[in-house]
Amino acid sequence: MRVDILSLFPEMFEGVLGSSILKKAADKHLFSYNIINFREFTKDKHNKVDDYPYGGGAGMVLKPQPIFDAIDSIEIKENVKPRIILLCPQGETLTQKKSEELAKEEHLIFICGHYEGYDERIRTELVTDEISIGDYVLTGGELGAMVIMDSVIRLLPGVLGNDHSATEDSFSTGLLEHPHYTRPAEYRGMKVPDVLVSGNHQHIEQWRRKESLKRTFLRRPDLLENYELSEEEKKWIEHWKDESSS
C-alpha cells in the first residue's frame, strides 16, 4: 500500500510513523508513505494556505488551490484509483469495518485540515471519503490521519506477524474481545480463572466466547443489534439480563 498525506505539520507524523509496528512495517516495505506540505504549493509571496470566509464570520478557511495542486502532483499508478480521504468531524465515523475496507486499497491519500475548515469545493470535487474519528473537534486532521493509518496498516498482510491475528480483535468478530491473563497464576491474592490453566482447549474456547459475549452485552449492547446469536448465546444473554435486574 502507498499512502500520501497532505499536512501543514509533517513533523507531527515522525513519532507515530517512526516507532513500533508502523516503523517495522515501513522498513519491511509493507507500505510506503510520503508527506506533502501543501504550503509548498501556494502561489503568493506570503505562502498563504487560508483566507477569510465569504460572508464573514470567525476563523480562516483552507483555500482550494494549494490542496488541488498538491493532489495533482501525486504520482498515481496506472489502473489505480486512490481513495482520497478528508479528515473531517462531519464525516462518517471511523469503524473497524471501514478500516478493513481501506486496508484492501492500493493507494490512500489523506487531507489534514486546520483552522475553521476547508473550502467546500475540496469536499465536493476532490475527495472520495470524509472520515471523522469521533464526535468531538480537534485542532487539525493529523491525529485523525494517524489513527486511521494505524488501524489500517496493522491489517496489512505480514504487519502483525503470525502470533497475532487481527481477525480475533474486538469489533472484527462483531463483539468485544474476551479478557486476557498472563503469568503469574496468582497475583496479590487474585487468581487466574481455573479454566485457563486447565489445558482443556475446548473449555477455554467456550469460556472465551462466553466472556466476549458477556463483555459486549455489558459494555456495548448496541453491537449485538447486528450480531446473529446462537440459541445457546440467547440463553446466556437472558441469564445475564435476569442477573442484572435482580
Ligand SMILES: C[S@@+](CC[C@H](N)C(=O)[O-])C[C@H]1O[C@@H](n2cnc3c(N)ncnc32)[C@H](O)[C@@H]1O
Ligand atoms: C477545528 S477543526 C474544524 C471544525 C469545523 N469548523 C466544524 O465545525 O466542522 C479543524 C480540522 O481538524 C480536523 N478534525 C477536527 N475534528 C476532527 C474529527 N473528529 N475527526 C477527524 N478530523 C477532525 C479536520 O481536518 C478539520 O478540518
